Amino acid sequence: MQRKSLGLVALIVVPGTLIGLVFSILLLLAPAKPAAADCGPTASVVINGDTKVDGYSQEQLKNAAVILGAGKALDLSLRGQMISVMVSLGESGLRVLDYGDGPGPDSRGLFQQRDNGAWGSYADRMDPTISATNFIKALQKVEGWELLEPTLAGNKVQRNADPYHYEKYWPGAVKLVQALSDGEYSLEGNDCAIPGKAGAGDDYPWKDSPTWMQVGAGAAAASPLGMFYRECVDFALWRVNQQMGSTGEPFKFLNGNFRPDGQGLGSALTWKSGWDAKGWPTGSVPRVGAVVWYAPGAGGADPTYGHVAVVKEVKDDGTYVEEGYNGNPPPDDHNYYTRTVSNEIPSAFLYLPTQEEKK
Incomplete structure (x- = not known):
């Protein structure tokens, strides 16, 4: 590995496979949040004459x-x-x-x-x-x-x-x-409060799997999605599958079948072109659940391969919270992170078919 001036680590890329890329933005850092309660069950109403909610009659x-x-x-x-x-x-x-x-x-x-x-x-x-x-x-x-x-x-x-x-x-x-209701649902880190995302927090299913750096760039390090475990691209593709209703094997969207032209989705460098080839929308406005795409060097991303993450929350002050893997330098690389980012930093936002850019 070779140290970069920004403290980033360049990773060796193996053709035909997708690796994650160490990524650093000199902005506000937010700690990872624990997984939240399920937002699926139906709530039963619990109300009486003494129930009061500030701001509501x-x-x-x-x-x-x-x-x-x-x-x-x-x-x-x-x-x-x-x-x-x-x-x-x-x-x-x-x-x-x-x-x-x-x-x-x-x-x-x-x-x-x-x-x-x-x-x-x-x-x-x-x-x-x-x-x-x-x-x-x-x-x-x-x-x-x-x-x-x-x-x-x-x-x-x-x-x-x-x-x-x-x-x-x-x-x-x-x-x-x-x-x-009869449940407790917080606005912080909760899937009930974060729309358009099937999971909350670090729910990546292979968080304990060995990285390619630990076992070598071989099949043992490849996840069921066709990416390397615990890389930015593997987490992002997991979130894409999850949001599109594919939460277990066989997964619907893989490195090898995402693009209709038969090419692999590729490293973070080629995700924007992969989205274009698939005909999925892209834009400049963060939408919760959209993939954040950083071109090489953008916002401190790897100067050769860039970085991808996922929009976790959109704030009213012109920033958003992104989540991802392998976005911090060692020794905290290949782990889950969240980070608050200015909307102008990324190169593009890659939307799912269920999302659209606010005009």
Whole structure:
């Protein structure tokens, strides 16, 4: 290994295989967070007259509880219940409104449902339980809604002009569900709070496997994805599979089958061209779950091969939190890391088909 001026380590690349690349950005470092609780189970409502949530009235709490109850009756996951509360917050402020707006003057109720026959009668739309039930049934019919960011899932049902209209209401929905349900769901490091990602924290399944540096650049170091264990590219491809619903062998997306032209996805250097060859979208805006692509030398990445990571969280101050493997110098290389990064540092963001760039 050869020391670089920035304290980075250059790794030997073996043709036809994908290795991870040591990566360093001189920005704020955030410690790895532990895996969070499962966001799948349906929550049961626990509310009484003494229940209080700062910033919300008793009317709003009652309507949120009704939405959770409707979700439980339909066996809706906790994530789905949060999405339902989020949409109602964004549409009516969790109030049963007897009026609409300019684009929808006939909209009514908790979800501002239109008088177009799809949402029942006026009385149905004004009934919190019925309107919530109808929204949830429509959500459950959206193919792959669990893999979408919450705001995009809600938009697939409501079809409002801005698909990101509900994004700012997600923290409030998490807060309300936490207060009104029988579970504990935190905004920190929790899959319930981080949309568009099937896992949370260091859930990489081969975190204890030997690296190619320990056993040599051979098959013994190759993961089921066709990359070397505990490299940046192997973690990123694991997260891609996970988000697309492939969480066990045989995995859907491999180094050897990702590109339709038969070429390997390759090292971090060629991931952008791999995305282009596959026809998946790319852009300049971070979306949770998107792959972060650093061209060689960008932001302190390896000057020959670059680096890849995954967007874990997007902040309001123009930064995002990325997660990945092999992003620190020895002795902490080939381990999980999180790091807060300015949006302008990466070369591109590589989106999944369930994501899109905010315009």
